[in-house]
Amino acid sequence: MGLLKRLRTGDRTHPAYEFLGEGDHVHSLVPAQGGLHPFSLLVISVGALAGIVLTVDLPWVQISLISTTVFATAAVLTMSRYRLLALTDADVVVMRTRALRPAKPVELLSRIERVEPFGIRGSAWGQIFVGTEKLWVHRRYHKHLDEADALLVAAPRSMRAASSTAYRAARAKKKVRNVGGRHR
Template sequence: MGLLKRMRTGDRSHPAEQYLNQGDHLHALVPAQGGLHPFSMLVIGVAALAGIVLTVDLPWVQVSLISTTVFATAAVLTMSRYRLLALTDADIVVMRTRALRPAKPVELLDRIERTAPFDIRGSAWGQIVVGDEKLWVHRRYHGHLEEADARLAAAPRGMRAASSSAYRAARAKKKVRNVGRRHR
């Protein structure tokens, strides 16, 4: 059974549930990636392979190409930000995930009110803006984003703000309580 079917039937066993409010109705979970374009690793690898093949007689060039490729791969991996977006009726819940477990969130980053539709730019990996962060979403999840846009257009204006205002009020109280505490 799919994840959303399990969640809609009342099975609240997914790790993302701990970051949702009690009254939230989850429509979709969308993994996203911030940073460089996801195909940048492919371009780096193909260019390095072509350079290594073309420089068979020059071992010092091959060693420098391999070193550069390893450095570029490490740089791309460390610059990537992995997110899981939970699309609810009125909000987008943004959670941080790890690279090797993109469906298991480890931290709640933000809860953003849906006021504008997603402007998906791109084909295989579409870029969207969530809050102030640009994220890449695979084509497989573009349908979920388009459904969320359709629900946003169909929802009355007052219904959209109810959930977010309650969240912001609770968040403000928590910030006031935690003033002066240090996080470790």
């Protein structure tokens, strides 16, 4: 069964539910990438390959192009931030993931109340802002963001505020319950 079917049937076995509240109804999970544009590594590599081919007679230029490409590749890979966005009724839950496992979150970063649509800009990789962070989302997930925008416009503001308030109240109860839980 696919991930969206599992989400819509209420299956809470996905690792993202570890970071969500009990009353959260997740519409979709969207992987995103922060940092430089995802195609920047491709542009760097193609440019270096063209330079290497064109400078066959100049080995020192080839060596400098190869070392620059390796440095640029390492820089792009270390500056990338991988996120998983859980789109709920009223909020966007932002979780940190690893590069090779983009669907398995490892840390909860923030929970942001949605008050305005995403407004995707771009074609293959669309740019969105979640809080203060600029993220890139692949085209195959644009329809999920559009559906979330449609739900945001359709839902009355009081309903969105109520679900966010319910989450905060449940979270506060958990914190109060766990205060005395440590053994001395």
